[in-house]
Amino acid sequence: MTFLRLPPLLRPRGIHSLRGKLTLANVGLLALGIVAATAISLMGMRHYVLGQIDTELTKSRDSLARSGLTMQEIDSLSALTVVRDRLLPHSGGDSPNPDNVFAAVDRHGTVLTIAGLKPTAAQQALAAAVDDPAALVKDEEPHDVSLRGDPYRVTGARLADGTYVLLARSTGVLHTGVAKALKLDLAVGTLLLALLAVLTMISVGRRMRPLEDMVETSSAIAEGDLTRRVPSSKETTLEVEQLRTSLNSMLHQVESAYRTRERSAAQLRRFVADASHELRTPLSAIRGYLQLYDKGMLTDPDERKRSWERMMAEADRMGRLVDELLTLARLDQRPELRFRNVDVSRLVRDAAEDLRAQQPGRPVAVRADGALLVRADESGLRQVLGNLVANVRVHTPADVPVRLGLEREDGVVRLCVADEGPGLKEEDAARVFDRFFRAGGGAGSGLGMAIVQAVVAAHGGQVTVRTAPGEGLTVTVTLPARGHC
Template structure:
């Protein structure tokens, strides 16, 4: 498998990163909260202060109405108000307008002279701002006006003689306080937003560290390091930890699948190379004899017969090799075996008799605890026994004793084929089930033990070897009593 080397990706920064978006979202929500809280507080302040001013103006108006006074009767009061306005023209701070203004007007809105005193500028401005005194008198609540640029609340009352009295109260303090409160809220809110943004960036960065580790791990795996895993982090959440565990499990499966694929590909290449080599040898021999025959060099009948026999032997060898390759191919495809009840002890006896017939001088011993019935494919088991016996016959001297043992072990049956031959080295023992493996320069195709392993594995069993140089070889086949019966019923 070829890995693509990916360029190192920089960590995402700015508002387009997840960290930036989360920070902007949190800061935006906090900003909305601050704006809402500021608006509610300012509205509450305005409502409270205006309520106080309106209450005072309404009480003054109601007092004038209930008293049924005339203009003449309130001359002294008006005179005192005019004197106060003249003596204290700047009582409202930096503004030339006073905090309270009292003026008497007729029904046309003209300011009347009270106690012989000329109306002040504030009284003139108040009369000019109120265009219809009669409408102001019947209004249930005071209303807003502006006197020379300053905000006021004004109400009116009608005296017994038809004269209108205008009462105004400055709200400049309210607007100044609201402006100061707004500036204070904006300053504190800005500081809170900056602090919250910094804390959010730090917190999100710590929480995002496992995701950055996942990106680094993925990049390392893409470059060929299949052993990399996402490390655990102390600063993590349940969802991120679940993602890390799932990703590590997936990476383990990917690594296992890749290793298996590489191993299978290597075995396939080795198998194809060995099969080509094994088939080329008999073909080369047959081609050589045919070339001799074609050139007329086999004139002697004895040589011609011997060449014919050699070609037939090589053809038979090639045929057996192809048959064994077909058996292995079918085993690789996991064919459906024909399971039925088989007496394994009878198959062992038949294999022993075949070996005695082929090599009468070889001591053959059979140990079996009576009839042992298993659910298995009879032809496959016969092939296993035939290959094991053939392996002993080909690779050990003719006088070497052989023991075929059969016993029940729980719900399994154990078959042992033991010889007292030269044995195998440790390296050869680890490769004894490889295809086309032959210890030293041994005879045979090197597929017999591979077929044994494949057939036993198809039955759900296991096969092992125990050997050492000069101590013989023991092949142990363990089969379940009801091998794959449910899968092939």
């Protein structure tokens, strides 16, 4: 199973990537904030400026209404400027777009002359914009009107003789200010959005570098580099670092499982090949003798007896080999052992007695004083001792001394079987627990030490060897001391 590794330039960088989505989210949120802040600020400015204009218009209207003047009194004044200076000191006069407009109208809305002066275009436009002067006077709040395309706020007052006076003030400054403020806010907001987008892309790029490393690592592992790990990054967050640590731990477990599977598969292939070879030898011998018998070549009774004995010996050898293979297969499946308190000292003495009976001339020394109980499977321990003793019996001369020792130390029990035979080379000692391995092509099936290791491992212990050419072989079995003396 492999994955396609994309070059850095071909990796997704569009708006559908996580980097693009985070950038769009940040820019969108800032844009909403800028729009809301701009709207609130413009509304506040408009409310403030209109409030100032309305306040000035209301004061002028109230002052004129309380004065008690009539149109004749106003007309009899020596100069209109006196009235204007009294009422509207900043009147725009006849300018095309005056800031302040003052007009006197009758109840029908007709503009009246003041001091013989002809009404200006602004005054006429103001009168035309107000449909009902009486309704305007009754309304306490000024109204919005448009004079020749310019915005104004207008209010009115009624004189003592029934004449209506219209007062208007331009709000063009307000609209101009709002437009300028809006343009400034848009320019600054656009600059901020662009700056935020760039900073977000840079920041998210640094923060997402560990994720890109994880993608590269996964691709490298898929291509066969099982030793690849996600490197640590300076720019990272707690969550990403936890993900990196967990991923590296998982990759370590995957690599270990893969190595174990490969090793197990290799061992299985070697085991099947060795087992086939070991079984082929006795079968070939038996088949050969049977062919001789079938062809009538075994005419001598002694030859037939010797052939029969050889076939029985090969059959026994094949039976022992099958039994040992079944034992190893059962141990590989980790069966339930029958644990109980076992006196290991007694088992050691029994193994020594068996060896003395089989080889009376071999010196056998036993160091196992008193009873030493452990929680173990008795048949399994007997098989361990039997295989170790048989290994000494088969691979060493009959007069080589053997020592069997047993001791308890630091919560473990150590069982030692040592001989003073020829010993093993370093490369042979490294393979002594391999199945079907026989040092120097010696006798036996080559499964004895493998069974010893499997049984000891099933008891939660371990077995080690110490040897050198000419210095003998020492096998030490260490078991947990679960029992009591």
